[in-house]
Amino acid sequence: xxxxxxxxxxxxxxxxxxxxxxxxxxxxxxxxxxxxxxxxxxxxxxxxxxxxxxxxxxxxxxxxxxxxxxxxxxxxxxxxxxxxxxxxxxxxxxxxxxxxxxxxxxxxxxxxxxxxxxxxxxxxxxxxxxxxxxxxxxxxxxxxxxxxxxxxxxxxxxxxxxxxxxxxxxxxxxxxxxxxxxxxxxxxxxxxxxxxxxxxxxxxxxxxxxxxxxxxxxxxxxxxxxxxxxxxxxxxxxxxxxxxxxxxxxxxxxxxxxxxxxxxxxxxxxxxxxxxxxxxxxxxxxxxxxxxxxxxxxxxxxxxxxxxxxxxxxxxxxxxxxxxxxxxxxxxxxxxxxxxxxxxxxxxxxxxxxxxxxxxxxxxxxxxxxxxxxxxxxxxxxxxxxxxxxxxxxxxxxxxxxxxxxxxxxxxxxxxxxxx
Amino acid sequence: xxxxxxxxxxxxxxxxxxxxxxxxxxxxxxxxxxxxxxxxxxxxxxxxxxxxxxxxxxxxxxxxxxxxxxxxxxxxxxxxxxxxxxxxxxxxxxxxxxxxxxxxxxxxxxxxxxx
Numbered sequence: 001x002x003x004x005x006x007x008x009x010x011x012x013x014x015x016x017x018x019x020x021x022x023x024x025x026x027x028x029x030x031x032x033x034x035x036x037x038x039x040x041x042x043x044x045x046x047x048x049x050x051x052x053x054x055x056x057x058x059x060x061x062x063x064x065x066x067x068x069x070x071x072x073x074x075x076x077x078x079x080x081x082x083x084x085x086x087x088x089x090x091x092x093x094x095x096x097x098x099x100x101x102x103x104x105x106x107x108x109x110x111x112x113x114x115x116x117x118x119x120x121x122x123x124x125x126x127x128x129x130x131x132x133x134x135x136x137x138x139x140x141x142x143x144x145x146x147x148x149x150x151x152x153x154x155x156x157x158x159x160x161x162x163x164x165x166x167x168x169x170x171x172x173x174x175x176x177x178x179x180x181x182x183x184x185x186x187x188x189x190x191x192x193x194x195x196x197x198x199x200x201x202x203x204x205x206x207x208x209x210x211x212x213x214x215x216x217x218x219x220x221x222x223x224x225x226x227x228x229x230x231x232x233x234x235x236x237x238x239x240x241x242x243x244x245x246x247x248x249x250x251x252x253x254x255x256x257x258x259x260x261x262x263x264x265x266x267x268x269x270x271x272x273x274x275x276x277x278x279x280x281x282x283x284x285x286x287x288x289x290x291x292x293x294x295x296x297x298x299x300x301x302x303x304x305x306x307x308x309x310x311x312x313x314x315x316x317x318x319x320x321x322x323x324x325x326x327x328x329x330x331x332x333x334x335x336x337x338x339x340x341x342x343x344x345x346x347x348x349x350x351x352x353x354x355x356x357x358x359x360x361x362x363x364x365x366x367x368x369x370x371x372x373x374x375x376x377x378x379x380x381x382x383x384x385x386x387x388x389x390x391x392x393x394x395x396x397x398x399x400x401x402x403x404x405x406x407x408x409x410x411x412x413x414x415x416x417x418x419x420x
Numbered sequence: 421x422x423x424x425x426x427x428x429x430x431x432x433x434x435x436x437x438x439x440x441x442x443x444x445x446x447x448x449x450x451x452x453x454x455x456x457x458x459x460x461x462x463x464x465x466x467x468x469x470x471x472x473x474x475x476x477x478x479x480x481x482x483x484x485x486x487x488x489x490x491x492x493x494x495x496x497x498x499x500x501x502x503x504x505x506x507x508x509x510x511x512x513x514x515x516x517x518x519x520x521x522x523x524x525x526x527x528x529x530x531x532x533x534x535x
Binding site: 010040044047051138 | 442466467
């Protein structure tokens with residue numbers, strides 16, 4: 001009945017951002033809520049209809065047409081001052097051009113403008129991130145809450161306020177050309193990386209691999225490079241970083257849909273093409289700048305992982321060096337814990353455990369699943385199996401990702417086996 | 421063997437709150453479920469219904485906008501399924517993804533000449 005549905009991963013989320021951007025670009029941020037409703041309603045209709053029927057050959061065109069019709073209906077009912085002719089022309093364009101490459105160009109352009117609208121300087125960074133994740137990424141409040149470690153209702157309230165700001169401060173969408181572009185770009189990059197991380201690392205549910213979101217993030221970053229003002233070193237470094245990460249995508253999960261950790265990954269599954277592309281962008285990023293940004297450093301680290309012939313041949317010294325610079329630039333729990341993994345390889349588990357204890361005392365200590373997983377690894381290296389097991393159990397409790405939980409359970413049973 | 425009509429009701433409230441990703445996942449569950457029925461030769465027909473409609477009474481003297489009272493009671497779609505008896509039809513309906521959204525399935529035997 002609908003085997004084709006399985007072929008299109010994440011199309012709903014993907015399309016949500018595209019269509020919202022296109023409609024806001026056309027009808028203006030003043031109608032943002034009606035646009036959201038129209039697109040949400042359209043997806044709902046698609047969900048119901050496509051359950052019974054084949055997915056249309058051109059889903060974007062279908063969704064765009066239905067959403068536009070639905071929006072125009074609403075606007076007419078509200079007797080808003082819409083130029084009738086203009087509306088008709090747009091409808092006609094949508095209906096005739098839905099399969100055209102032309103449509104992709106309009107969507108790309110709309111989304112680039114949309115990125116900058118969401119990151120308008122009059123809007124706080126918190127709101128910028130929420131707007132972008134919602135309106136470009138197509139994430140739900142619940143998903144964003146998990147990504148930003150906040151409560152769902154907090155996100156919902158913030159989003160409502162953020163939209164109000166956007167409506168008030170951004171009358172029409174455009175790409176900034178002025179001097180402030182650089183700082184606006186930094187927020188844009190942060191958001192793209194957040195989107196990417198959501199796809200790459202997974203924060204919820206059974207679906208570990210959200211490759212679609214990763215490529216969507218890369219696509220957004222590539223959109224930026226097409227604009228000469230936006231083509232900055234950090235953008236290229238971020239693209240490199242994302243390419244190196246994604247190159248290991250397929251190796252991180254096995255045929256049984258279980259997580260494969262770095263140590264056991266089949267290096268043959270690493271995507272060489274993506275590593276080559278990543279290299280090109282890292283080279284470009286390095287040429288463009290004198291001092292490495294956080295993205296440069298993370299890209300370099302990810303590069304080391306991606307080119308390692310085996311786990312034991314990983315260049316831990318270089319990785320640790322990069323982390324040492326990175327930690328001075330941006331100290332976060334994730335950076336601290338990731339650094340510890342390489343620190344353990346270079347200096348041994350005893351010293352690494354001391355470092356971990358220092359971290360436990362620090363202000364940004366966060367007893368996350370990752371923290372317990374690292375702790376378990378150190379205990380294992382110290383031959384303290386019971387403590388390692390206990391830490392893994394804590395990690396399971398802290399994790400809300402089924403695959404991750406399974407992975408930790410598997411580690412526990414491996415520990416038990418190793419002691420027999 | 422008889423044919424049974426499944427009437428799907430409710431679930432709108434929680435459906436509308438789904439994220440795009442969740443909607444797609446839900447849709448795929450319906451696809452898988454119905455695909456399974458089709459493979460087993462149990463699926464005869466089925467279609468989703470639009471929310472808006474009219475209720476015509478007294479040969480058109482009274483026409484009201486439907487559907488109807490509470491959202492929970494609106495029929496959102498139907499399927500026709502082949503089963504040996506009502507119990508089996510009920511059993512089959514248990515796999516329906518509508519329960520994820522607190523909707524329900526009304527299972528009715530379609531009358532046939534060979535009773």
